[in-house]
Amino acid sequence: MHFMHISEDTILLLYEIVDVIISGLTNGSVYALMAVGLTLIYGVTKAFNFAYGSFFNLGGYCAWILIGIVGLAGGYFSIFLAVVPVLFVVGYLLEKVLVAPLRKYEDWENKVMMMTLGLALFMDNLYVVVFGGRVKSLPPILEGTLEIGQLVFTYLDITIFFLSIGGILLFGWLLNNTRIGMAVKAVAQNPEGARIVGIPKERIFAATFAISTVMVGFGGILLSQKYFISPMSGGAIMVKSWVITAFGGMGSIRGGLYAAFIIGMMEAFVGWGFGMSYGMIALFILLLTTLVVRPQGLMGKS
Amino acid sequence: MMRKFALLAVTILFLAAFGGTASAADTIPVGVPLAMTGAYTGSGQDYFKGIKMAIDEINEAGGLLGKQLEIIRYDSKEFAPEVVMQGADYLCGQKKVASVHAGWAGWGQDVRAYGKYDAPFFADDGSQAAVDVFREDPKKYYNIYQLTDVGVEQAKSMFRLLMTLPYKYPNNKVVIINTDDSWGVEVGDTLEKSFKEKGWKVAKRETVPYGTNEWGAILTQIRRIKPAIIHVEIPSAQEVITFFRQFIKRPTKSILSYGWGITPREVLQNLGKDADGIVGEMPSGLPGPKAPNPAAQAWIDKYVKLYKHQIPAGSWITYTAVKAWANAVKNVGDAYNFKAVNKYLKDNGYKGLLGQIKWDKDNVLRAQPGAPIVHYQVQGGELIAIYTDPPIKPYGNYKFIVPRWIK
Amino acid sequence: MSFKRMATIMGGTFGLVAAAPLFVGDIRFIMHILIMCLIWAVVASCWDLIMGFAGIFSFGQVAFFAIGAYSSAIFSVNLGVPAVLAMLLAGLFTALIGVLVGLPCLKLAGPYVALVTFGVHMTLMPLLRGKIGMALGSGGSVGILTIPPIRIFGYSFSSANLVPTFYFALLLAMACTAVILVVIKSHWGTAFLALKDSEDFAMSLGVSAFKYKLMVFALTSFLTGVIGAFYGHYIGMISTRMLELDLFCTLMVMVVVGGIGMFPGTILGAFITVIANELLAPLGTYRAMVMGALVVILVLLLPNGVMGFWLKPAEAEAPAA
Structure with a gap:
């Protein structure tokens, strides 16, 4: 009898650990989706975009307008179809109008950081003015839950998981196997060399910004279904993406992917074992120790 | 030169637009x-x-x-x-x-x-x-x-409500989750104390930062504990909505008490009827949806007409x-x-x-019949006042309904 | 820019400000704003020193400011240390933290440094609110609401008597910015410029990047800590609300308005930003939006901030390409 009792406890504990692992995987897929665009911009253009989190919410708000106000038919498929070109144009113009003119300065990297910080301040408060301070919600792309014994998954989480990983793998493939992808990589690795062989560097920079804006906006549409759209949340999303990018190595997409899952898992286990309020402290310690050993992050090139 | 000129123009515009604001006498x-x-x-x-x-x-x-x-x-x-x-x-x-x-x-x-x-x-x-x-x-x-009673007293009122509900708790275990600001800690501490005095077991007490939206790690422990009551005290909509969405995936047979966190209006806007069963409170509240007297009802109607929300x-x-x-x-x-x-x-x-209100010696509008703490339950996607406090008593014809995830 | 010109601009600004109480000495609201301007001028100048001159993209300024304020408050409230001494201790303590933060940063690239230093800012809030903070006497999420004012020979400088407190703040701000000025124009300043131009070359000449960067971390966090301590004793209360993003953004605007690496522009930047913020107050929700737009426009159109007006064409930062 006594033996039975212990084994039941052990099984419960096992279930709990499996649950925490699932929570970590969910975190990880969310983070991967958040961070991949940021690492791309930095890798290719060496510009650091602090307004990144605000573009995340831009995607969410675009979808909200299309569903709530325009009443677009065709579900999320038509929404993605409608929003992607908007985000692309916004990202392209952003680079051309606001970032490119700064490149002529010696300390342009710092100036871009300052400029994009201002842009984030502008955009976040614009959202408050236009949409109000209250959070908005999007309907889930897929309703319902999947039950496997004791374990329950929402279809939304499953969708996020597969779209996140699938999207990033597809993106990596495009980067390695298409003309434009290779041009982007060439610029990232050697901007001068790329120019000599006739790749229009300026246009690649702008295109990279545009692609990254599309990716983060896409992430925004998807994740807002789970976490809702809050006008001032851009900063928190930015910081999360920043930590993941830095931890994985800025510019390394694969590094970002690993980092997202490591951090997601760590947060789940720290929250479970020590308490949710220790998440941020643990994250910082992890980041610091990693950077002391590897200043360029997990997979970054020094 | 153009730059300087542009800046000058911007500055002058600003000053012209906002310099001369004076209030009429x-x-x-x-x-x-x-x-x-x-x-x-x-x-x-x-x-x-x-x-x-x-x-x-x-x-x-x-x-x-x-x-x-x-x-x-x-x-x-x-x-x-x-x-x-x-x-x-x-x-x-x-x-x-x-x-x-x-x-x-x-x-x-x-x-x-x-x-x-x-x-x-x-x-x-x-x-x-x-x-x-x-x-x-x-x-x-x-x-x-x-204008409202302190967190300590509000928490005591929440506790009174939970002990008054016409519902027999299957066990004496409670889980308390609160934010890390002064409000959350004040409420969490008071509840913890009240429960312990009553002989309950506080099986888990978790203080979370704002922005916590992934609850898997806590929920898995809650599912093991199977508490009779879960109290979540987070005065911010996003967190309480995500908590509920993730809780209801695989609920435990627990009374879900949201305290003040039920009041930010987007909680119900987003959750709608899904939230049916959650209890929560509003200090210095006007009970509804049917007000206790015609004047109060007229006020509610006017407010709703004016701002288009509850x-x-x-x-x-x-x-x-x-x-x-x-x-x-x-x-x-x-x-x-x-x-x-x-x-x-x-x-x-x-x-x-609602009648006479008076500030006490600390200039605090303590919970009183003229400005009561109103305890709500979500029913039909709406906040329904089920109790007012003090003294704690059922409100109107509204009844507490055992949440669907317990039945 | 020459030492003389910098000193002239600083002297002129502080001189003008010093005369202000003659006209507005009895208007509490304006006196308070002026004192805050002086405080922010120091914090923003320190930020400029570390970012604009030393080229370290540190985001820890607000954190150091809060550490200074908290440590001084804790020294004086819990240990009964006289306020002036507590301020000095707070400065030293903040400098120590600054060095500890600086150490891992020195090998890192720009955005990484920004992240690590900002990480200090991010962790400070849960730390001060949590059990560790409470044990140290941070007052948790309530904060410390009874900080004694600075007393010298029985005379107290607090928000109750604003004019003397204003002059105290002015002297403190002048001392702090004078230190920054001297540093910029000394051997250090030259070393920073050399390091910024070409770190490899400067190091080959025997300029140790490590030593100088660590020293600049220590110095800026010391000054920021002292002025943060002053802030606490002046306002009489502090809370973790200081660490919300609002202050961070405002300081950033000050640096941009003043011109990055254009000391003493940040002193002007602090005054202009605070005044603009107050003038824009009737805009309500739109204010923060306008401030954000202003940063974008300023970075694009006026890369040297207001100091652009003082620079001779030859001194203006030449585009690299």
Whole structure:
């Protein structure tokens, strides 16, 4: 009898650990989706975009307008179809109008950081003015839950998981196997060399910004279904993406992917074992120790 | 050259647009410091709606002592100490307002800042810290009025409700989750103490930072504990919505108590009927959806017509505070005789829509029949008042319904 | 820019400010704003020193400011240390933290440094609110609401008597910015410029990047800590609300307005930003939006901030390409 009792406890504990692992995987897929665009911009253009989190919410708000106000038919498929070109144009113009003119300065990297910080301040408060301070919600792309014994998954989480990983793998493939992808990589690795062989560097920079804006906006549409759209949340999303990018190595997409899952898992286990309020402290310690050993992050090139 | 010119032009434009704002002499200025930017904008907007409604009513009825009231707003941003102090100096010192109507205002910092002046200051800090500051020097802080009872008392009321519900708890285990700010900690500590005194087991107490939206790690422990009650005290919509969505995936047979966290209106806007069964409270509330008397019902109808949504926390009591102040001024006959206005407020309180309200010796509007703590349950996607406190008693014909995930 | 010109601009600004109480001495609201301007001028100048001159993209300024304010408050409230001494101790303590933060940063690239230093800012809030903070006397999420004012020979400098407090703040701000000025124009300043131009070359000449960067971390965090301590004693209360993003953004605007690496522009930047912020206050929710737009426009159109007006064409930062 006594033996039975212990084994039941052990099984419960096992279930709990499996649950925490699932929570970590969910975190990880969310983070991967958040961070991949940021690492791309930095890798290719060496510009650091602090307004990144605000573009995340831009995607969410675009979808909200299309569903709530325009009443677009065709579900999320038509929404993605409608929003992607908007985000692309916004990202392209952003680079051309606001970032490119700064490149002529010696300390342009710092100036871009300052400029994009201002842009984030502008955009976040614009959202408050236009949409109000209250959070908005999007309907889930897929309703319902999947039950496997004791374990329950929402279809939304499953969708996020597969779209996140699938999207990033597809993106990596495009980067390695298409003309434009290779041009982007060439610029990232050697901007001068790329120019000599006739790749229009300026246009690649702008295109990279545009692609990254599309990716983060896409992430925004998807994740807002789970976490809702809050006008001032851009900063928190930015910081999360920043930590993941830095931890994985800025510019390394694969590094970002690993980092997202490591951090997601760590947060789940720290929250479970020590308490949710220790998440941020643990994250910082992890980041610091990693950077002391590897200043360029997990997979970054020094 | 063009650059300099452009900058010059921008500067001049700014100065021209905002330099020359002066208030007319034949109005009575009323200060309204609320968060208009930053993380607390949402709550600031709700408080403002109540204040504005009252002031518009007074103005439409011919003003106060024959003068129109003029709202002077101040952005409390995110309540940094010097911003709170600057707000007091701006409104009371500079604009010479006759009274100040705030909502969340600084949790003690505001008492210090506005206590330097004499104009009546109404805040909804709901915090013991603010009362502790008041108690240091009640004479100096005589112009500070709190519109809701402190977190400790609200938490005791929540506990009373949970113990009063016509429901037999299957066990004596409770899980308490609260935020890491003064409100959350105050409520969490009080609940923990109350439960322990009653012989309950606090199986888990978790303090979480704002922005916690992934609850898997906590929920898995809750599922093992199988508590009879889960209390979540987070005064921010996003967190409580995500908690519920993830909880309901695989619920435990627990009464889900959200405390104040049920009141931000997007909670129900987003969850709708899914949230049916959750209980929560609103301090200094106006019970509904059917109000206790025709006047209160008319107020609810007017509010809903005006702002197109249900009554959020804070709107009604800030409205009442404006009216209470105006009533005191009318009786004193001079908006700037602060000593007399404060004395009138303190001695007489005000007869509001639910009856007499009175501030206690700490200038706190303790829970009382005229401004009760209202306990709600979500039913049919709407907040239904099931109990009022004090004294704790069922409200109207509304009944507590055992949540569907327990049946 | 020459030492003389910098000193002239600083002297002129502080001189003008010093005369202000003659006209507005009895208007509390304006006196308070002026004192805050002086405080922010120091914090922003320190930020400029570390970012604009030393080229370290540190985001820890607000954190150091809060550490200074908290440590001084804790020293004086819990240990009964006189305020002036507590301020000095707070400065030293903040400098120590600054060095500890600086150490891992020195090998890192720009955005990484920004992240690590900002990480200090991010962790400070849960730390001060949590059990560790409470044990140290941070007052948790309530904050410390009874900080004694600075007393010298029985005379107290607090928000109750603003004019003397204003002059105290002015002297403190002048001392701090004078230190920054001297540093910029000394051997250090030259070393920074050399390091910024070409770290490899400077190091080959025997300029130790490590040593100088660590020293600049220590110095800026010391000054920021002292002025943060002053802030606490002046306002009489502090809370973790200081660490919300609002202050961070405002300081950033100051640096941009003043011109990055254009000391003493940040002193002007602090005054202009605070005044603009107050003038824009009637805009309410739109204010923060306008401030954001202003940063974008300024970075694009006026890369040297207001100092652009003082620079001779030859001194203006030449585009690299």
